[in-house]
Amino acid sequence: MLPLQGKQIVLGVSGGIAAYKAAALTSKLTQAGAQVHVILTASAMQFVQPLTFQALSHQQVYTDMFQEPDPAVISHIQLADRADLVLIAPATANVIGKLANGIADDMLTTTVLATKAPVMLAPAMNVNMYGHPAVTANMQRLAEYGCRFVEPGEGLLACGWIGKGRLAEPEEIVEAVIRFFSEQQETHRDLAGKRVLVTAGPTREKIDPVRYITNHASGKMGYAIAEAARDRGADVVLISGPTxxxxxxxxxxxxxxxxxxxxxxxxxxxxxxxxxxxxxxVSDYRPKTVHAHKMKKGDGPLVLELEKAPDILQEVGRRKTDQYVVGFAAETQDVLVHAKSKLERKNLDMIVANDVLMEGAGMGSDTNIVTLLTREGEQAALEKMSKRDVADKLFDAILAKMAHRPLSDAL
Structure with a gap:
């Protein structure tokens, strides 16, 4: 059986140069078994034509909310009700802003506001637009509404800039869609009834009102873990530093x-x-004195006295009763040696070790390369994969160990 057999997907294509990739996306979704109903915005039609999507989807393509070919139905309501998923790829800054603020002025935005189906967006835009506070705030609001995102890639953009903003490849988006539907199946809600506590991101230790000590952590791994736990049925508490x-x-x-x-x-x-x-x-050390006012520059060197910060993981290991506790060891040398030591010293059940100097495994990247180590002495090295996939593998391993099964049964 095809992975998306019988799924009704409304694909919204908005007006960016990446709209050409939506044609390949339509084809791949259709080949995976989905019925794809394409909505093109007026701007999208400056880059691609409806006939292309009609030929690839074998379905009617929608471009104008005032064109009603079937008088028995209202098209955007029928699409909204029919959808198992609304997918917008590419999602421009403009359409993201409209949806975040409840603006419904064309076929795509009226359909999205009318649907009760899940909404997934794959942003694509200039790197500076993607990082603009207004766009960030709009995506945050949509995330709070329950929308999901397929993160853009990094690289050379059509505008000539290099950075984050390139539409994820059609294969990546299809993979995200397949994963979404698989997570909705009851058989994948294997964390139902569990309460999962996740910490993510960096911490900031103030020096004075202007300066602080921090690190390069982006929070991506922790957020992926929290989302994976949520999608598998858990009640999740995410404690996050600034990201x-x-x-x-x-x-x-x-x-x-x-x-x-x-x-x-x-x-x-x-x-x-x-x-x-x-x-x-988290910071291992923090300034011993936090100055009430900005420290002024002097002529000589500045000595900053640090004190040890509370060791959260060690205290969790000391206090735990029946909790299954997993730590992370981000290292740059002798990775497994340091990870095993941390596992034992802090009374953990499992530790996730990675070399942050390895390409594809560093802080801020969208992928990770990790090794799982358990208190029973088991060890499993995972290949390079997305942080969300790492999160799901981690929960597979945790559930196996909580059921007293070997790690090899889960991975």
């Missing part, structure tokens, strides 16, 4: 800044948790 990522929908989100704030939040939620995954990169 630029949209807050995941459907989780209890606890924003923090310092190590102490994260420590307090973790200890508050620990007793009610079944699984604890501490992927945050």
């Amino acid at each position: 630029s990522l949209p807050k995941p929908a459907g989780v209890e989100f606890v924003p923090v800044e310092s190590v102490q704030e994260m420590y307090d939040a973790v200890m508050r939620h620990l007793p009610e948790s079944d699984i604890v995954i501490k992927s945050a990169a």
Whole structure:
């Protein structure tokens, strides 16, 4: 059986140069068994023509909300009701802004506002547009509404800039769609009834009102873990340091800044948790004195005295009762040696080790290359994959170990 057999997907194509990729996306979704109903915005038709999508989807293509070929129905309502998923690829800054603010002025936006189906967006735009505070805020709002995102790639853009903003490849988007539907099946809700506590991102330790100590953690791994747990039926608490990522929908989100704030939040939620995954990169040291006013530059060197910060993971390992506790070890040398030591010293059940100097495994990347180590001495190295796929593999491993099965049964 084809992976998307019988699924009704409304594909919205908005007006960016990446619209040409939507033709290949339509073909691949159709080949996977979906019925694809394409909506082209007026701007999209400056780049691609309806006939292309009609030929690839074998379905009527919609371009104008005032064209009603069937008097028995209202087209945008019929599409909204029919959809199992509304997918917008490419999603421009303009259409993202419209949807975030409830503007419905064409066939695509009226359909999205009328649907009760899940909505997935694959943004594509100039790197500076993608990073603009207004676009970031609009994506955050859509995430809070429950929309999902397929992150754009990095590289040379059509405008000549190099950076993040390139539409994900059609194969990646199809993979995300297939994964979405598989997660909706009850058989994949294997964390139902579990409460999962996740920490993510960096911490900031203030030096004075202007300066702080932090690290390069982006929060992507922790957010992927929280989303995977949510999609598998868990009640999720995500305690996050400062990041630029949209807050995941459907989780209890606890924003923090310092190590102490994260420590307090973790200890508050620990007793009610079944699984604890501490992927945050917290500061090991913090300034001994936080100055009330900005420190002024002098003629000589500046000495900053640091003190040890609270060790959150060690305290979790000390306090845990029945919780399954997973730590992360981001290392640059002797990775497995340091990871095994941390696993033992902090009384963990499992640790996820990675070499952050390895290409595709560093902080801020969309992929990761990790090795899972358990307290029973098992070890499993995973190939390079998306952080979301790593998160699902991690939960496969955790559930196997909680059921007293070997790691090899899950991976």
